[in-house]
Amino acid sequence: MESFLKDVERRAFRIARYSTGDTEEALDLVQDAMLKLVKTYADRPADEWPPLFYRILDNGITDWYRRRAVRGSVMNLFQGADDSQGLDPIDAAPDLAEPGPERRVGTEEALGMLEAAIKRLPERQRQAFLLRMLEELSTEQTATAMGCSAGSVKTHYFRALKALREELGEVW
Numbered sequence: 001m002e003s004f005l006k007d008v009e010r011r012a013f014r015i016a017r018y019s020t021g022d023t024e025e026a027l028d029l030v031q032d033a034m035l036k037l038v039k040t041y042a043d044r045p046a047d048e049w050p051p052l053f054y055r056i057l058d059n060g061i062t063d064w065y066r067r068r069a070v071r072g073s074v075m076n077l078f079q080g081a082d083d084s085q086g087l088d089p090i091d092a093a094p095d096l097a098e099p100g101p102e103r104r105v106g107t108e109e110a111l112g113m114l115e116a117a118i119k120r121l122p123e124r125q126r127q128a129f130l131l132r133m134l135e136e137l138s139t140e141q142t143a144t145a146m147g148c149s150a151g152s153v154k155t156h157y158f159r160a161l162k163a164l165r166e167e168l169g170e171v172w
Contacts, residue, residue, distance in 0.1 A: 008050070012033065016057065018126065020064060032060055033057040033060050034053075037052060037053045051141040051145040054131055054145035055144060055145045055146070117164050117167045117168055121160050121163060124148075125163065127146055128146065129157060129161070
């Protein structure tokens with residue numbers, strides 16, 4: 001289990017960060033998902049852990065959106081919206097394998113455009129895209145993680161790819 005969690009940690013963080021746009025919340029969501037997986041499903045076979053973990057993470061992200069919507073509407077009643085953003089420690093970390101300034105700027109711009117485009121995808125398309133592309137889960141594993149049919153995963157994934165290609169054009 002420890003090896004699985006170590007392997008999935010960074011990718012799960014990216015998924016949570018893309019979904020929430022908040023580094024601290026993403027770290028909390030990943031940690032909560034890991035704890036729930038260990039407490040509830042540690043006795044399951046290792047090949048069942050990926051879809052179970054991503055289902056737990058997905059439920060945590062959905063709950064986060066619900067809490068945020070409620071909290072936001074309550075806070076707006078009293079003081080207006082406060083949407084502060086923190087510094088991303090991964091983005092701020094130095095790159096030890098520096099590719100050179102020209103290439104780095106081009107790569108950073110392309111990655112920034114991709115990240116922004118992923119954030120604009122509808123939630124289910126974003127989930128399908130991140131689980132299939134970033135996590136390389138099978139269609140069946142993704143369906144289990146998302147709580148839907150394999151056909152729905154294929155539809156959401158296809159639509160996500162189409163939307164990203166339309167938006168990003170040659171960059172993609």
